[in-house]
Amino acid sequence: MAAANGGYVTALEAKARGIQNRKLADAVDRGELVKMARGLYCTPETWEDEYVRAQHRFARGIFSHDTALYLLGLSDSAPESLTMTFPRGYNPSSAKKSGIITKSSPAELHELGCIELDTPYGNIVSAYNAERTLCDMLRGTSSPDLQLLSPAFRSYLSSQEKNLPKLQSYAKALGVAPKVRKYTEVLL
Template sequence: MTDLDSLKKLVRENGYLYTKDVTSAGIRREQLKKYLDEGGLIRESRGIYSFADSINDEFVLLQSRCKKGIFSYGTALYFHGLSDRFPQMVSMTVPKTYNVFYLKEELFHVEFHRIKPSLWNIGIIEMVSPQGGKIMVYDRERCICDM
């Protein structure tokens, strides 16, 4: 079995390959660099890769980059079918103590809302994104209360 086959087995169900999974499987980082240079892999973000021939879910990638980010406000309303228009800015809510400074510069299309950590986890549910990936979203009641 080649290293490329090993890498394909490490791809998570969300379609992305993570550096920590690669190194824990005993594959050297130089192999990632080799496949990046050859065009077989695409670097989505620091530590997150995808195969060039795969279709990726942007919403799963956003939550992979912002681990405590929950889709909220207009974005969550759209996922619940309570809005017929996709919002121009993707809304994510994070705890006040979570640092998103480095993400704000890169993710200019994402609007971050910060709330008390004690209120952050109320109403979180798992949904399937329009592209088929599993994402965390606030439930309908929470969305309506937030609006």
């Protein structure tokens, strides 16, 4: 089961296959599994993936902002701290205590642009797509990080996967249409 999941096993997945928690604990005692976090195990040869650990622990969070840019390949800089967006009304205090930068999104827009991406270790996590991420980088701030945002916009606009109608639709939904229009006009 671990081999099929990039070396990871969750207690929920094991339970769904009829494997009791005691069996997982026995596997840990024998050195066949390593307990990474509550309900998350991996094989001893598996490299620790902070993205998987964060996603498992804070399942309502979606990787966003600089973290999503990195996972999407729109930034060469690995984030110093992971950034996750949570639905408004969710209490992210434990995520903050874990060193995660937290953002909030209206509940009705939380899933907008959510996709599955590979981590640098080849595991799958939830993150926002390029269009949502670029809009989020402009949302709620008067001075976005231009050293990160400008190259990301340039890279997106020159890519074959760019979808300008989707970008404009997301910009409108997220209230940043004028800012996105300004960036696209300057860079196109």
